Amino acid sequence: MGQKDGITRSAYKAWMKRVCGLAQKGLPHIDFSRYVNDNTGLVFDDYEDINDPKSQQKSAYERFAIFQLLNIFGMSGFPKAWLKSIGLGGLCVKVMVVEKGQFCCVHKHPRKTECYLVMHGTMHLAYSMDWTESDYAELNKKETKSGFIQMASHLPGDRRLEDSGIVLPPGREHFYHDLTPFHMPISAGDEVVWMPRSTNHAFTAGDKGAVILEFSSYSHEPTASAESGPEEAMLPGELFGIHDNVFVDPRIAEARLGNRFID
Numbered sequence: 001m002g003q004k005d006g007i008t009r010s011a012y013k014a015w016m017k018r019v020c021g022l023a024q025k026g027l028p029h030i031d032f033s034r035y036v037n038d039n040t041g042l043v044f045d046d047y048e049d050i051n052d053p054k055s056q057q058k059s060a061y062e063r064f065a066i067f068q069l070l071n072i073f074g075m076s077g078f079p080k081a082w083l084k085s086i087g088l089g090g091l092c093v094k095v096m097v098v099e100k101g102q103f104c105c106v107h108k109h110p111r112k113t114e115c116y117l118v119m120h121g122t123m124h125l126a127y128s129m130d131w132t133e134s135d136y137a138e139l140n141k142k143e144t145k146s147g148f149i150q151m152a153s154h155l156p157g158d159r160r161l162e163d164s165g166i167v168l169p170p171g172r173e174h175f176y177h178d179l180t181p182f183h184m185p186i187s188a189g190d191e192v193v194w195m196p197r198s199t200n201h202a203f204t205a206g207d208k209g210a211v212i213l214e215f216s217s218y219s220h221e222p223t224a225s226a227e228s229g230p231e232e233a234m235l236p237g238e239l240f241g242i243h244d245n246v247f248v249d250p251r252i253a254e255a256r257l258g259n260r261f262i263d
Contacts, residue, residue, distance in 0.1 A: 006260035007047045014051050015041055019065040019097045026119030026188070026211030027095060035067040038259055042066065044105045044252060045169060047260075060169045060204070062105040067095040073218050090218025098123070098205035098212070101167060106175045106202040106248040114195040114216040116186065122206030123186040126161045126179035127199055166204060175248050176202060200248065220244035 007015075019041065020032040043050070044062035070093040092112075098104060116123065162168055164181045179202060186193055195201055203210075221243050 005047070006262035007043070007050060008263045009261060010263075011047075011051055012038075012041060012259065012261070016065070018051070019099070022099065022120070022209050023065075023067060023095055023097045023211050026121075027213070030069075030095070032067050032095070035069065038261070040065050040067060041259065043259060044103075044249075045172065060101045060103060060167045062103045062169050062172065064096060064098040064102055064104050067097070068219070069093045069095065071219050092214075092216045092219040094214045094216075094219070095119075096210075096212040096214055098203065098210045100205055100207055100209050103169055103204045104202055105169075105172075105252070106179065106200055107252075108198055108200045108246050109216075109244045110198050110246060111220055111244045112216050112218070113197045114214055116193045116195065117213045117215075118186050118188050118190060118210060119213050120188050120211035121208035123203050123210040123212055124161075124164065124166055124206065125182040125186060125193065125195075125201065125203045126176065127182065127195065127201040128178050128180065161202075172249070 016033075016036050020036070023032045024030065042064060048061075050063070070091065072092070073090045096104070116125070161176050161179050161181050162173070166181075168176050179200065182193070185206060203212075
């Protein structure tokens with residue numbers, strides 16, 4: 001089948017039911033259906049066969065789900081001159097659910113520092129701390145047959161994610177070439193992993209999928225939970241509308257994506 005341009009409401013509902021069930025394997029006391037909205041499930045490449053287990057087993061796609069449990073800016077009444085520093089604070093708690101072999105694509109957060117605690121399954125994490133804005137410009141300026149050029153690695157160590165036996169999303173492998181895999185798969189019961197701000201990173205899941213509890217500073221993106229409504233309305237005006245996602249793929253907007261529903 002070819003690439004699909006969107007997803008039906010019924011297919012999205014079935015996908016959310018499945019990932020809610022997987023999420024509860026890691027955190028069984030939470031009713032995740034309360035936190036489902038149109039942006040809970042994120043698709044970064046295509047919608048092909050999103051509910052077909054056979055398709056998922058043969059191909060890796062950039063798609064996963066985020067359940068936002070809490071996102072508090074948490075600071076007000078400070079002088080405007082402090083906003084740049086205050087914008088790095090606050091508290092956000094999310095549960096990220098990645099199905100077997102699927103990916104959260106390569107990105108970074110200039111403002112947000114994250115910590116990951118795996119609650120179920122296995123997380124394969126990769127990162128790069130050395131990318132600069134000139135690196136992005138160079139990556140997207142030079143063209144090869146695929147439209148991109150593989151940059152020379154300038155990472156600690158000499159391993160790459162695919163060297164760990166990870167199957168990368170077809171046709172998008174070049175976005176992962178400069179990532180160094182974390183020194184081991186991260187499983188439930190392992191220690192918390194810290195991801196500093198402005199660090200490119202991506203992750204995928206093992207055979208049982210992955211349920212990841214993420215703690216971070218305030219998340220500058222339109223990711224309101226289903227019950228609470230848009231939290232951006234509580235921000236100081238100077239910070240309203242700021243998005244904190246920067247993707248290596250220039251075709252992905254620097255914000256949290258919305259899904260394309262076709263019915």
